Amino acid sequence: MPTIKDVSRKAGVSRSTVSRLIAGTGYVSDAARVAVEQAIEELGYRPNTLARGLRSNRSNMIGAVVVDVASPFYAQMVGGMQKGARAGGRSVLVSSGYADRDEEAHAVIELLDRACDGLILYLENPMRDDVVRLIDKSKTPIVTIGGDESPVATAKIRIDNYGGARAAMRLLLERGHRRIAYLSGGLKYRDTHERLRGIAAALSEAGLGLDDITVVHGDFAESFGYQATVSLLGGHKTYTAIMAGDDDIAAGALAALKAAGKRVPDDLSLVGFDDNFHARHLTPALTTVRQPVDDVGYAAAALLNDILAGRDPGQREIMTDTELIVRDSVGRPARTGSREEAGEVVP
């Protein structure tokens, strides 16, 4: 591989001149420019990124930690980051934290070691102290997505889980549902809490509270949705609507509902969260809350580009909106929903 030295020799100039031309910094005469460009062309010269990085202490890479790249949700987010990073001439190095504190620490350290210019962090756990210190010491700018618990964040992108959950619950309420079960994801995930707050807000607008619905805590998994729904159906209470903590849970709930001979939305309504890939493939197509994952990834990378370029990004905290995607899984409560309890009658 030819080096800058080869180019300079061939062009009959000094290495500095070549360097200046490439970097576009400083003046270069036209004669020199032509000679150097030709030499580069003929030699097939490519600057050595490692050397450049060592010298300038910049790798032109953005590091990203997500829960798991293999999951469609995060994959989309990473896709957005790549596009955003590319706009600033950077690449994205991704690592998975698998929602485990030590794995997350490991991932961050890996990226820091590789001298990433900045980090985008989607973490599920509070950051380990040693990692916090490492970040501080390296002065690497950090953009966090979602959580706000990280003390090291230079800027934050937040997803409006609160508003999304509120919109979903509002829809249920507006359609007249009162006997509602919420199949929540695990309490260890931070999104869970925000969504719960949103639900409470919607309920409160209708003069209700969380106590007026049934909340079951589990995990963001299809199996939880299935089992919880089976339990719900077997219990003494009756329901006209189920809200799921995410679309996986919703898929499980739907399967259980079908297995029990319940029609959706005629007998029961169902709402999800995320607008995952499979949401619109369910039958009926799932009404759910879309998170703008790719936009979020893009915005995070763009923000980092700004920060790294010394540009003021304007805002240090960006809230991205969710969107209620109305499909076919929500209807009005069945009048005959609960003959045995002549409870609330909805118009």
Next chain:
Amino acid sequence: MPTIKDVSRKAGVSRSTVSRLIAGTGYVSDAARVAVEQAIEELGYRPNTLARGLRSNRSNMIGAVVVDVASPFYAQMVGGMQKGARAGGRSVLVSSGYADRDEEAHAVIELLDRACDGLILYLENPMRDDVVRLIDKSKTPIVTIGGDESPVATAKIRIDNYGGARAAMRLLLERGHRRIAYLSGGLKYRDTHERLRGIAAALSEAGLGLDDITVVHGDFAESFGYQATVSLLGGHKTYTAIMAGDDDIAAGALAALKAAGKRVPDDLSLVGFDDNFHARHLTPALTTVRQPVDDVGYAAAALLNDILAGRDPGQREIMTDTELIVRDSVGRPARTGSREEAGEVVP
């Protein structure tokens, strides 16, 4: 950030000793070891990857080009690569080629520039000549997934598209289907051709040929599946089974079938390909061919680890098997399928 120099000073030894200890190469006395380890600990020293890479011309990164990280299929593959790479102490730098020749070239060049130790390539287009030359010049080992058209491959991982398609078609044939339509993906994708060969093989076993079924070429997209199925249904021929080039096409076909009031599998059977995330969420759950995407990613990274370590990987070409996942979308042909044409009667 402390450097090796700081460590050596603090430990009262030379930089070489520190370097040797870290690299685990050469002898280090116990006294020195203790002193150095303590200094590293106290200083919070982390070796500078860039400097190390510049010196040794190794980045400890594996570069990967896939069609699009944001798509669940490739995301899973990348997930596998990460696990495989980590086993060898390497990270994965991913770039998307978007099935475009120049984008793919751009992606490969980016990875090469970053001094990746080896590359995993899932390309949809023949590699541009200048890129081929670049790879040759850099002597970077290459593992290709799927395609075999790349002249630069050090090793290859292949997915048995041929066997998978054959198995799917065999299933249809065994169940008695003869009026079959195949909604193929675009001819520009190489998988398309292999699958077509597999289908031809299965047909030939039954004494038939490709001419005995209807093949429609389109794109690997839901919209194509939908439109093609609408056309099929509106034509003068009748069908008892549809085989789709992938699960997206199958999803579109299913939607069109439902819209036309056809029941699956009672009126028509449907098979997909890929076992995408949504396959089992369709109603009925889709019978399809699973590609072991994550295994493939893992294997590719493991292969590269072997090659880079100078170990003989045993095989330079690994064929990974596909698996027929039988769910609920395939049945026997409806007896009354085509009253108007008293064609073949199947048992």
Next chain:
DNA sequence: GTGAAAGCGCTAACAT
């Protein structure tokens, strides 16, 4: 406008 020179942090002969 251009070149000389120093040095980023590390590794690997080579010498001791």
Next chain:
DNA sequence: ATGTTAGCGCTTTCAC
């Protein structure tokens, strides 16, 4: 077993 030295390829004062 350890230190000395040179240099990987590049950027960046500084001097002219």
